Amino acid sequence: MRVWSKALVGGVAIALAVSGCAGSSGDSPSTSSQAPSGPREITVWLMNGSAPKGLLDSLNKEFESTHKDVKVKYEEQQWNGIQDKLTTALASNDAPDLIEIGNTQAPKFASEGVLEDVTADADSFNGANWLPSLKDSGSWDGKQYAVPFYAANREVLYRKDLFEKAGITTPPKSRQEWLDAITKLKAANASDPEFQALYLPGQNWYTLASFIWDEGGDIAKKDGTKFTASLSTPEAKAGLEFYKQLVDASGTKAPKDADEQTPEQAGIYAQGHVAMMIALPWEVATAAKSDPSIKDKTSAFPIPSKTAGKTAPVFQGGSDLAIPANSKDKDLAKDYLKLITSDKYQAEFAKAGMIPGTSKDVSALEADPVNAAMAAASKNGHALPATPGWATVEAGQNPLKDMLTAYLTGAKQIDAATKDADDALNKAFSGS
Helix, strand or coil, X not given: CCCCCHHHHCCCCCCCCCCCCCCCCCCCCXXXXXXXXXXXXXXXXXXXXXXXXXXXXXXXXXXXXXXXXXXXXXXXECCCCHHHHHHHHHCCCCCCCEEEEECCXXXXXXXCXXXXXXXXXXXXXXXXXXXXXXXXXXXXXXXXXXXXXXXXXXEEEEEHHHHHHCCCCCCCCCHHHHHHHHHHXXXXXXXXXXXXXXXXXXXXXXXXXXXHHHCCCCCEEEECCEEEXXXXXXXXXXXXHHHHHHHHHXXXXXXXXXXXXXXXXXXXXXXXXXXXXXXXCCHHHHHHCCCXXXXXXXXXXXXXXXXXXXXXXXXXXXXXXXXXXXXXXXXXXHHHHHHHCCHHHHHHHHHCCCEECCCCCCCCCCCXXXXXXXXXXXXXXXXXXXXXXXXXXXXXXXXXXXXXXXXXXXXXXXXXXHXXXXXXXXXXXXXX
């Protein structure tokens, strides 16, 4: 599943951008002179919401025009239940030829040997420009089994009118400035009993990850293909402590035992009593369904670092593209990958508001302030532990959520909360 949030796993489109071409011109590749003759068919599985229909129609038309007697059989998939469907398909003799997989799914399938090794083909797929966080998710034991597709990361969405009312003229560029802004917002809206300077649920662990990385810590440490949880380190604890400081300072009324989807935070933001939320860019559109005027009132800034002038590291969720080991048309699948990762189509993904995984040109996103903040933060993107066990963490009782709730409510002191989370993560990593 894509792990930027459970809502995305449900199928919302996303993105960010990066451009350039590894060892080739900026044009889309043409392979007609060497393409095998048909009649043949390539089956492509992409997820619901991953790309605009017009973009895919153009891509598939171009592919067919450069491959005589070859047809693209495009099949849109739903995130709900996709892991089981992929598991079955990848083990069969009738596998699709190219698939989209969530960046947390990639390590599981790569480690099981059901994906084609594309290490030697990386340059053909714009390999020099791959988004590092997605590249890592598609690698296993020193080899590359999946190619970055697109990504997104969280930012701070804020109400411009409420910032102006509080006398805040520029977005915060450090954690301290962020806390200072919260103080000003609360003072300027003291007459509103429903006011929240920042809506921050207790279990927004994606945001917690930013603070942990900003402190120099990590969720887990890697040794070869083995991961060991590291939430008990001083750096990780410092990130957890800042999360609590932010919750306590913000005036948030969000539950401490739920995440940003329970209730859906965009709906809370739309009610007019929230100045900020840590969110994905398209949550503005979700809020606008309740209050259309919210779109023009909203802008964004990257999650600030504790170091003034820097942005905090951010979790980049996203998707990869992979060729099943049982594909009967791997040559066609590789040609399709060349096309979809080319500068031409990466630019189109950026225009659609997505962060392409094989380009470094974010200019198409910078025209919109909300997307521009995401693009700025993306330069410091991080990945979750690239271990097959992470799928268990996401699908089950997430130890990071349990840790946050226990610490924020006072049910556990920080040492006990982090140790218990480490123990639970290590159990998931080991498959026990």
